Amino acid sequence: VAPDAKLSEWITGLAGKIPVWDEIMSFLCNDFFIPVVICLILPALWFWFSDPKKRERYQWAVMVTPSGIGFSGLFVWILNHVFNVDPWPRPWQALDNAREAAELLFYGPIDPSFPSNPAAMAFAAAAGIWFVNRKLAAFVCLLAILWSLARVYCGAHYPLDIVAGAAIGIFVACLTRAFFRVIAPIPTLFLSILRRLYLA
Amino acid sequence: MPIMADFRLDYFLMVLIATTGILQIAASQAGFKGLSLFRKPTIDRIFGLLAIIAGFWFFYGTENRNVRSLEGSGQFAFYLAGVAAAVFLTLVVSSFVNFGLRGRLEREDRGLEALKKTNYLRALFRSFLKREDGER
Numbered sequence: 001v002a003p004d005a006k007l008s009e010w011i012t013g014l015a016g017k018i019p020v021w022d023e024i025m026s027f028l029c030n031d032f033f034i035p036v037v038i039c040l041i042l043p044a045l046w047f048w049f050s051d052p053k054k055r056e057r058y059q060w061a062v063m064v065t066p067s068g069i070g071f072s073g074l075f076v077w078i079l080n081h082v083f084n085v086d087p088w089p090r091p092w093q094a095l096d097n098a099r100e101a102a103e104l105l106f107y108g109p110i111d112p113s114f115p116s117n118p119a120a121m122a123f124a125a126a127a128g129i130w131f132v133n134r135k136l137a138a139f140v141c142l143l144a145i146l147w148s149l150a151r152v153y154c155g156a157h158y159p160l161d162i163v164a165g166a167a168i169g170i171f172v173a174c175l176t177r178a179f180f181r182v183i184a185p186i187p188t189l190f191l192s193i194l195r196r197l198y199l200a
Numbered sequence: 201m202p203i204m205a206d207f208r209l210d211y212f213l214m215v216l217i218a219t220t221g222i223l224q225i226a227a228s229q230a231g232f233k234g235l236s237l238f239r240k241p242t243i244d245r246i247f248g249l250l251a252i253i254a255g256f257w258f259f260y261g262t263e264n265r266n267v268r269s270l271e272g273s274g275q276f277a278f279y280l281a282g283v284a285a286a287v288f289l290t291l292v293v294s295s296f297v298n299f300g301l302r303g304r305l306e307r308e309d310r311g312l313e314a315l316k317k318t319n320y321l322r323a324l325f326r327s328f329l330k331r332e333d334g335e336r
Contacts, residue, residue, distance in 0.1 A: 030265055033256075033276070036215060040222050040252070043283055045225035047235070052313055055230070106266050117272060176293055195311035198323045199287075 001095075002088045002114075002158040003094050008098060012091060012155045015101035017123045026105040029150035034143050035118070041140065045129075046200075048080035049120045054059045056191070057085060058132055059200055064180050065128030068173035072124040075172050076165070086112040090157045098155030108156035119148045119165030120172070207269050208278055214259035215282025216289070221251025223290045227315075234315035234323070235294045287309055295321035 002008065015022060027033060046062045047053040079085040091098035102108050111117075121186045122144030130137035148162040157165075180187060194200035226249035227235035238244045245294065259265065303317025305326065314323040 026266060027260075029259075031269070032211065032214075032265060035262070035275070036218065036256075036279070039279055040218055043287070044222045044226045045220055047312070048229055048230065049317075050230045052311070055312070070276070073276075107268055109268070122270075166269075182278060196327070198311055198314055198320060198327075200311050 001038070001093075002160055004158050004160045005091070006097060008152065008158045009095050009157075009158075010089045010097075012095065012098040012101040015097070015105075015153060015155075016104055018068065022105055023149045025153045027095055028146050029106050029117075029154040029156065030096055034122065034147040036152065038122060038140055039066075041129070041136065045132075056200075059191060060180070060187065061128060061148055063190070064177050067180070068124040068128045068169075068176035069121045071176050072169045072172040073117060073118040075168055076115055076120050078190055079115065080112040085114065087114050088158070091152075091158055095155070099127040100155075102155035106156060109156055114161045114164060115168055116148065116151065116161040116165030117163045118151060119144065119157075119171040122147055122174040123166040124171030124176075125169075127170045128177070131177060204238040206252055208264040208274075210259055211270065211275075212278050212282045212285075214255045215279050216255075216286045217257030217258065217287035219283050219288055220254045221248040221255065223286060224248035224251065227290075229295075230312075232312060234292060234298050234317070237290075237294055244270040276278070290322040 002199070027069045030049070042062050042065060049057075049058060088094070090109060092102035092108045093099070099108075123141070126137050126141040126144050129140050148157070148166070151157045152159055152162060191200050221310035223235070224237060224244045228241035228248070237246050238247060296320040301317070302321050302322060304319060305314050305323070307318060318326075
């Protein structure tokens, strides 16, 4: 059992007490809602700015951010499947309150709990956007926090899973940005091809 | 697996509809007349907002979506497909809607800048014809 199992037991014990709150948490912990909202920001940023120089800076960020999201997902997958990092079962598999919360509000995911893949990807998105627009990044960070909290509330993750996932996401996003600086001629070429096609 | 196929289709359609909406808001914000579906930016933005709401409403209003379904890679693939379809649809439809938009393109009107003065297909054909002329 995870070291923070008692905290998880307490948090998931709140489920089923306030129906409106449960509805909100059930909606927020969904696999699609917050990721799609975050990902919709990216095509918007691609086209948003009238000034070509500013637009190009943001288009770079739009290339870096999903790459960071993808690499952080890959990092978690490698940890789980290559290095077999899977220290504890999901809260809903180990704790009574969490099982009830998952049955009531969500479903029982069966892939490894640690580290949280959703937290890694959402915080990677926030970190990727942070390099170009801090206010927008703060908004994405808020979405990432809400998604993470909801997943703890619904018995899908322990808080420790979330913290580890967030750290991985931020770290990998920073690495991805550095990597893009090294391979800068490739994305530059990609952008110039898109520009010839009137898409960038 | 008809249920799963429906789920994927619904997810794809949600992304397609919502992305079409966000593209309209972004196009009106940046002044890309060639990408806009309406003449007035305000109408474009209202349409965009309604499309985003409609996309989510269509997906979440019809069924319980808290079920074991698409894995991360599948989710990403269908998201990309939805965005690509929305961009393609916007480029084609806006080109027909803005058929009469035929501003004169200058040298500095490269890339998306051209869509402030003309529609997408016209810009693409013009650059293709220019290249043909250059080759001759």
